[in-house]
C-alpha cells in the first residue's frame with residue numbers, strides 16, 4: 001500500500017546487475033565495513049543456499065534504480081528468521097518503506113515452510129533507529145550476551161546487540177547458544193562455529209542471571 005502510494009516498484013532479487021546495485025546502496029547507507037564483500041553477498045542472496053539459511057532480498061525501485069533493500073534469511077533449524085540488511089535511500093525515509101519491505105520479507109520467509117515463525121533475530125546497533133523501533137513497537141528482547149559480528153566475509157568484527165522479536169513464542173535463555181550457532185554457521189558460514197574465537201567468546205559471555213525474556 002505504502003509502496004504503491006509512493007509509486008515504487010518492488011522486486012525479489014537473487015543476482016545480476018540489480019544485486020550489485022543493491023550492494024552499493026547497502027554500502028553507502030551502512031558503511032562498507034558493515035556489508036559483506038560483493039562476492040559473498042552474491043552468494044548470500046543467490047537462490048542456491050541450503051535449507052539452513054534460505055535468503056530472500058526485496059528491493060524497491062524508482063526511475064533512478066534501487067532505493068531500498070531489505071534482506072532476511074529463514075533459519076531452518078530454528079523455525080526463525082534473521083533480518084540481514086536494511087537500507088532506504090535518504091530522501092525516501094520516514095514514509096514506511098522499510099516497514100512495508102520488512103513485512104513482505106518476513107511473510108515470504110514464513111511461507112518457505114508454511115509455518116509461522118517462532119521469532120525474528122537481528123544484529124543491531126545499541127540505541128540505533130531500528131533498535132529503538134523494535135523495543136518500542138515489537139516487544140524486542142536484547143539477548144544478555146556480548147554479541148559479536150565475526151571477522152569474516154569482509155566484515156569488520158564489532159560488538160552489536162543480538163535482538164529478538166517474538167513471533168509465535170519467545171526463545172528461552174537456554175536457547176541462546178543454539179541461536180548464535182545457527183547465525184554463525186548458517187549465515188556467516190563458519191562451520192563448525194566452535195573453530196571461531198568470536199563464537200566461543202559470545203558463548204562464554206552469555207549471562208544466565210539476566211532477566212528471562214518478557215520479564
Ligand SMILES: CC(C)(COP(=O)(O)OP(=O)(O)OC[C@H]1O[C@@H](n2cnc3c(N)ncnc32)[C@H](O)[C@@H]1OP(=O)(O)O)[C@@H](O)C(=O)NCCC(=O)NCCS
Pocket residue numbers: 029030084085086087088089092093094095096097098099100129130133
Ligand atoms: C533504518 C531505516 C532502514 C528505516 O527506513 P525507513 O523507510 O525510513 O523506515 P520507516 O519509515 O518504515 O519507519 C519505521 C519506524 O522506524 C522509526 N524510525 C525510522 N526513522 C527514524 C528516525 N530517523 N528517527 C527516529 N525513528 C525513526 C520510526 O518509529 C518509524 O515508524 P513511524 O514513522 O511510524 O514513527 C533507514 O533509516 C536507513 O536506511 N538508515 C540507514 C541504514 C540503517 O541504519 N539500517 C539499519 C541497520 S541494519
